[in-house]
Amino acid sequence: MTTYQASANVCTLSSLTNDKQAASDSGESQKIYLPGTDCVIKSQVSLAGYTSYRVGGPAQWCTAPRNIEGLQASIKYAQTHELPVTILGAGSNLLVSDRGIPGLVIVTRHFRHTYFDLETGLLTVAAGEPIPALAWEAANQGCQGLEWAVGIPGTVGGAVVMNAGAHNSCIADIVVSAQILSANGNIETLNREQLGYSYRTSLLQRSDRIVTQATFQLQPGADPAKVLAITKQHKEHRLTTQPYHLPSCGSVFRNPKPYTAGWLIEQTGLKGYKIGKAQVAQRHANFIVNCGGACAGDIFKLIYHIQNQVQEHWSIRLEPEVKMIGEFQAAV
Ligand SMILES: Cc1cc2nc3c(=O)[nH]c(=O)nc-3n(C[C@H](O)[C@H](O)[C@H](O)COP(=O)(O)OP(=O)(O)OC[C@H]3O[C@@H](n4cnc5c(N)ncnc54)[C@H](O)[C@@H]3O)c2cc1C
Numbered sequence: 001m002t003t004y005q006a007s008a009n010v011c012t013l014s015s016l017t018n019d020k021q022a023a024s025d026s027g028e029s030q031k032i033y034l035p036g037t038d039c040v041i042k043s044q045v046s047l048a049g050y051t052s053y054r055v056g057g058p059a060q061w062c063t064a065p066r067n068i069e070g071l072q073a074s075i076k077y078a079q080t081h082e083l084p085v086t087i088l089g090a091g092s093n094l095l096v097s098d099r100g101i102p103g104l105v106i107v108t109r110h111f112r113h114t115y116f117d118l119e120t121g122l123l124t125v126a127a128g129e130p131i132p133a134l135a136w137e138a139a140n141q142g143c144q145g146l147e148w149a150v151g152i153p154g155t156v157g158g159a160v161v162m163n164a165g166a167h168n169s170c171i172a173d174i175v176v177s178a179q180i181l182s183a184n185g186n187i188e189t190l191n192r193e194q195l196g197y198s199y200r201t202s203l204l205q206r207s208d209r210i211v212t213q214a215t216f217q218l219q220p221g222a223d224p225a226k227v228l229a230i231t232k233q234h235k236e237h238r239l240t241t242q243p244y245h246l247p248s249c250g251s252v253f254r255n256p257k258p259y260t261a262g263w264l265i266e267q268t269g270l271k272g273y274k275i276g277k278a279q280v281a282q283r284h285a286n287f288i289v290n291c292g293g294a295c296a297g298d299i300f301k302l303i304y305h306i307q308n309q310v311q312e313h314w315s316i317r318l319e320p321e322v323k324m325i326g327e328f329q330a331a332v
Contacts, residue, residue: 032061034077039063039070041077041104047096050088050107052153054247055296056096057326059086059105066110068212072185075210078104086325087210089158090130093249095303097326098296108157111212116141121220122176127157127211131164138218139227145174145218147231151238152250157211161204162321163197167234171216172197179213180204187212200254200321243281246289252303253286253318261318262286265306268313275302300328 032041045062048054061083065071078085084103088094111128114137121143125134135150148167152159159171160178177191196203204211238244253261265271265285273280274291276298281287288302303320311317 034073037070037073039065039073041074047100047105051091051094051096052247053095053249053290053299055290055294055299057098057100059100060102061104062107063104064107064110068187071106071181071210071212074104074106075185089155090153092154093158093162093322095249095296095299095322095324097328099327101326109155116143118220121218123216123218124213125156126213127155129156131156131159135231139231140224142222142224142227143218143220144222144227145216147227147234150231150235156214160211160214161202163200163202165200174216174218176215176217178211181210181212183208241284243283243287243289246291248287248289249322251286252288252320252322254321256316256318264310264314264316268309270306270309275305278302280306297328300324
């Protein structure tokens with residue numbers, strides 16, 4: 001057995017020393033109210049309910065601020081107590097270890113506000129806004145540009161960081177700028193070039209910057225009925241070609257051009273292959289689904305098995321798109 005410390009978007013925020021011990025190892029749940037904010041930090045919060053896979057152990061500490069002040073206070077708390085920070089949006093591209101995550105998990109999904117400028121087509125949205133709801137809202141307003149995103153169950157922040165995409169479009173096509181909270185507590189605005197986009201990635205990955213808001217350029221003035229019809233088509237296509245009825249993280253692997261990961265996995269004969277309660281989906285081989293009662297370890301082992309099998313058959317090492325957070329063990 002080898003221990004695998006998977007990559008995480010862990011902010012290594014400046015190490016302000018403080019001899020107060022933040023974490024209690026007693027295992028009892030605790031609440032810390034951050035003064036001057038409505039922000040509460042709780043201990044030992046199960047993350048299974050915060051991820052689309054419905055698996056994962058507890059966050060040592062967890063908070064879900066509703067505004068910048070709460071976010072800044074949470075970051076300050078983490079710095080003061082030397083806690084690593086992990087950012088979680090809708091948790092739809094994450095595999096959280098069964099052992100949980102040390103430090104402070106900051107959930108951004110309660111960051112909510114939306115401003116549509118129907119004259120210019122500029123859409124300014126908070127990091128926690130759900131992408132599918134925005135796609136429907138844009139369509140209702142007769143704004144084109146987000147129809148492709150209706151089936152992506154993430155937040156604005158997660159989509160900006162991941163450069164989420166579908167149907168030959170992606171966030172990089174529409175993003176104008178992103179508002180960022182840096183490790184030093186400053187708010188800055190990065191334009192599209194500064195975000196360093198390429199296929200399903202951005203410079204924000206593996207950085208300690210937190211997206212608080214984004215501005216997208218949409219095309220206003222279209223007939224809402226037409227935009228709604230295209231949006232609906234995309235949604236229906238998803239529902240028929242992908243296993244939306246079971247917990248998953250969407251595509252597990254990045255597509256190694258010129259192939260698609262799903263095709264390689266299917267040709268390797270792995271459709272339907274199961275480890276524990278985790279299964280390579282019958283409907284789409286680049287999905288691993290939780291058939292009910294899977295643990296993160298099952299999913300991790302299946303990812304590892306797929307990588308090895310595909311490598312053996314095709315001499316291609318599939319690279320996970322899913323972000324794995326915490327410690328995992330794989331049989332070798
Ligand atoms: C059924 C299903 C279908 C999917 N289809 C697609 C698809 O078609 N195309 C596609 O691209 N993806 C797809 N996904 C994957 C996922 O929805 C996207 O990657 C999405 O953009 C992740 O957003 P999130 O808010 O869930 O991010 P999370 O999964 O919570 O986080 C993803 C990463 O972003 C970081 N992060 C999140 N928010 C912030 C923030 N505010 N600031 C800084 N870092 C942040 C996290 O630390 C983590 O590293 C699918 C997932 C599912 C479950």
